[in-house]
Amino acid sequence: MNQPRILIFACKWCGFIGADAAGKKRTSLPSQFRIIPVECASLVETDAILRALAGGIDGIAVLGCHIGGCRYNNANHTAIKRLELLQDLLDTTGIGRSRLLLSFGTAHEDYQFEEIIKNFFDELILLPPLDPWLSPFGVIS
Amino acid sequence: MANISVFLCKCFGEIDNTVDFDFLRKELSKNPSIVLISTVDSLCLETDIEKTVSRIKESNSEKVLIAACSILSRGNLVVESLIKEGIERHKIGLVDIREGCAWIHGDDPAGVTKKAKDLINIGIAALQHKELSDDMSVTVHPNALIIGAGPAGLAAAISLAKTRFKVNILERSKAPGGMLRLISRCYPGNEDASNKLEPYIREVENNPLITFYPQSKIASIEGDTGNFTVHFSSQEKDSSIKSGVIIIATGAKIFFPTGLYGYGEIKNVITQMEFERQILNGSLETKKPVFIQCVGARDKKRPYCSTICCPISLKNASRIAEDVPGASVFILHRGIMTPGNTLEKYYRDTLASGVQFIRFEEEHPPRIIGSDHVESVEVYDAITGITRKIETDLVVLSTPLVPNNDNAQLAKMMDIEVDRYGFFSEIYPMHPLETKTDGIFICGSARWPVSSDNSILQGKAAAMKAVSYLRQSKITASTLSRVPGLKAGHARVVTESCTGCGNCVAACPFNACHLEKMEGRYISVVNMMKCKACGSCVSVCPNGSVQIPEHNYRMVGEMIKMAF
Numbered sequence: 032m033n034q035p036r037i038l039i040f041a042c043k044w045c046g047f048i049g050a051d052a053a054g055k056k057r058t059s060l061p062s063q064f065r066i067i068p069v070e071c072a073s074l075v076e077t078d079a080i081l082r083a084l085a086g087g088i089d090g091i092a093v094l095g096c097h098i099g100g101c102r103y104n105n106a107n108h109t110a111i112k113r114l115e116l117l118q119d120l121l122d123t124t125g126i127g128r129s130r131l132l133l134s135f136g137t138a139h140e141d142y143q144f145e146e147i148i149k150n151f152f153d154e155l156i157l158l159p160p161l162d163p164w165l166s167p168f169g170v171i172s
Numbered sequence: 173m174a175n176i177s178v179f180l181c182k183c184f185g186e187i188d189n190t191v192d193f194d195f196l197r198k199e200l201s202k203n204p205s206i207v208l209i210s211t212v213d214s215l216c217l218e219t220d221i222e223k224t225v226s227r228i229k230e231s232n233s234e235k236v237l238i239a240a241c242s243i244l245s246r247g248n249l250v251v252e253s254l255i256k257e258g259i260e261r262h263k264i265g266l267v268d269i270r271e272g273c274a275w276i277h278g279d280d281p282a283g284v285t286k287k288a289k290d291l292i293n294i295g296i297a298a299l300q301h302k303e304l305s306d307d308m309s310v311t312v313h314p315n316a317l318i319i320g321a322g323p324a325g326l327a328a329a330i331s332l333a334k335t336r337f338k339v340n341i342l343e344r345s346k347a348p349g350g351m352l353r354l355i356s357r358c359y360p361g362n363e364d365a366s367n368k369l370e371p372y373i374r375e376v377e378n379n380p381l382i383t384f385y386p387q388s389k390i391a392s393i394e395g396d397t398g399n400f401t402v403h404f405s406s407q408e409k410d411s412s413i414k415s416g417v418i419i420i421a422t423g424a425k426i427f428f429p430t431g432l433y434g435y436g437e438i439k440n441v442i443t444q445m446e447f448e449r450q451i452l453n454g455s456l457e458t459k460k461p462v463f464i465q466c467v468g469a470r471d472k473k474r475p476y477c478s479t480i481c482c483p484i485s486l487k488n489a490s491r492i493a494e495d496v497p498g499a500s501v502f503i504l505h506r507g508i509m510t511p512g513n514t515l516e517k518y519y520r521d522t523l524a525s526g527v528q529f530i531r532f533e534e535e536h537p538p539r540i541i542g543s544d545h546v547e548s549v550e551v552y553d554a555i556t557g558i559t560r561k562i563e564t565d566l567v568v569l570s571t572p573l574v575p576n577n578d579n580a581q582l583a584k585m586m587d588i589e590v591d592r593y594g595f596f597s598e599i600y601p602m603h604p605l606e607t608k609t610d611g612i613f614i615c616g617s618a619r620w621p622v623s624s625d626n627s628i629l630q631g632k633a634a635a636m637k638a639v640s641y642l643r644q645s646k647i648t649a650s651t652l653s654r655v656p657g658l659k660a661g662h663a664r665v666v667t668e669s670c671t672g673c674g675n676c677v678a679a680c681p682f683n684a685c686h687l688e689k690m691e692g693r694y695i696s697v698v699n700m701m702k703c704k705a706c707g708s709c710v711s712v713c714p715n716g717s718v719q720i721p722e723h724n725y726r727m728v729g730e731m732i733k734m735a736f
Contacts, residue, residue: 036735054272106708
């Protein structure tokens with residue numbers, strides 16, 4: 032059975048550090064995830080997530096800092112609001128909110144990152160694979 | 173597409189034992205923009221760095237991609253040493269194939285090589301589309317402005333003058349000294365407040381680097397880090413000062429507990445500040461005082477602890493107990509707050525001096541008995557459960573410090589924030605005394621109620637933080653980073669397509685965006701001194717007009733394409 036494919040947008044100050052710590056500990060993790068480090072979770076555009084889903088990536092995770100712990104003066108608050116709206120949008124389009132994992136302040140330790148990724152894989156494996164949409168990048172780029 | 177040279181680090185077997193480097197080389201050589209693929213034993217060794225640099229210079233590549241360990245382990249070292257050798261920062265890409273790949277997928281040989289290939293492709297896509305942000309610098313006015321001449325402000329001024337910077341102090345009242353002028357002794361050393369204040373005032377009067385503006389009122393503050401202009405009036409005369417940094421030491425206000433415990437109606441119910449005044453003018457006559465703690469503090473309206481009222485009560489109670497023969501002194505409290513080694517000793521000394529402590533609960537506050545003159549206080553002892561009646565001739569209410577009324581107004585002028593009570597708020601948790609705007613610092617009770625000792629400490633600390641700005645002749649915007657290293661970049665607005673909707677203005681957590689009228693329409697303008705490259709504006713822009721060049725739209729799209 033094919034492993035689901037996950038793209039992670041990790042805030043450089045929390046999620047990325049957690050992922051790095053998991054790496055240092057040599058935790059065994061499924062290989063089908065890729066991390067794109069970002070300055071702050073608020074830099075993750077909704078279109079980037081939609082592009083990724085359209086390109087056939089099964090799940091997107093956005094990992095940020097905990098509420099009140101943002102290095103950019105609570106920029107992650109707006110990110111949460113916006114991305115939760117996107118989850119609603121994904122529900123109405125039938126893609127489902129479970130394909131977008133939002134986790135703030137829960138991935139800055141190695142074991143937390145490990146747990147989040149493994150659980151997300153377990154969730155996604157139950158869902159049907161997302162087929163790449165024809166001409167997904169034609170409109171914008 | 174720029175030519176790229178790729179360096180694969182083996183890390184002495186840590187990476188190439190799990191990742192199939194032959195397959196990687198074969199896959200990467202298909203990419204026409206890669207002109208050099210080189211495998212190195214360990215890039216972080218000095219000899220290998222030299223070799224790498226000479227190879228980069230020999231090949232006709234413009235950009236370098238390093239596939240090695242994470243930037244948090246030794247990757248940063250490699251990047252920094254390449255920069256030292258003259259390669260520009262934005263032309264170097266680092267891909268983590270050790271922590272993020274080889275070490276965690278060792279049990280999946282096919283998956284790990286595929287992941288390494290994808291990660292390198294993501295890195296190449298990022299490197300190809302990465303752009304460089306604009307930067308700007310501001311000439312620093314080598315003088316400081318201090319608002320408030322209390323202990324914190326005076327300490328800051330003198331520390332700055334010692335480092336040979338000019339200091340201007342604006343003070344609301346006629347004379348410097350702040351709240352220290354209203355009290356007789358300071359805890360925990362029990363020294364005279366006037367003695368403590370005297371050297372500071374002498375220094376302010378005599379030091380030619382310090383200018384004191386009494387009775388001043390701030391009208392407006394404009395400008396950015398390193399270049400603030402403050403318009404104010406002092407003694408009815410309007411003037412303005414240019415200043416590199418601003419230190420806010422406005423202190424706090426005394427809370428008058430009108431309506432609580434009959435304050436204002438019953439004679440002999442006074443506050444700690446009135447008690448201090450009576451000591452100062454020698455009119456205090458009491459043998460049986462009762463101090464009541466937490467009046468108007470630690471309740472629903474003001475849930476904070478003002479931190480200074482318990483030590484003040486200890487100071488005044490022990491003074492009466494020691495100085496007045498036959499005195500009986502009571503402190504009615506809801507838990508004595510004396511953190512630290514000096515204050516805890518102060519509490520024990522007060523206990524030894526014969527002061528009696530009774531703990532009451534918030535639900536059963538003490539009752540004052542007496543119609544126009546206090547006769548006794550009835551209190552329910554929370555520990556024994558007995559209601560006690562204490563004969564008294566004076567009730568002293570310990571009230572908290574509350575923020576000044578004009579804090580919010582002042583904060584708006586300087587584009588900083590106040591907390592939910594109205595005190596100036598600093599950047600939590602790793603930047604004490606710093607505010608949202610770089611170059612503006614807070615200290616003393618303007619930040620949170622503190623003792624005079626701590627005010628002086630914070631004033632000195634704020635001065636030292638200010639010096640780090642003042643000693644630069646020019647401040648470059650990209651160095652104003654809150655995080656280790658330089659900023660990631662600055663947001664850039666494409667003026668042709670910006671519609672002036674104002675989404676970015678609303679979303680920016682640093683108020684760096686504002687709308688300006690240009691050629692008959694509004695467009696967004698980014699103030700680079702304030703922008704911290706968080707990207708909040710990027711993700712709310714409806715047509716992608718605002719971008720961070722180091723993390724632009726096209727680059728993210730290409731990275732996602734290459735992800736699997």
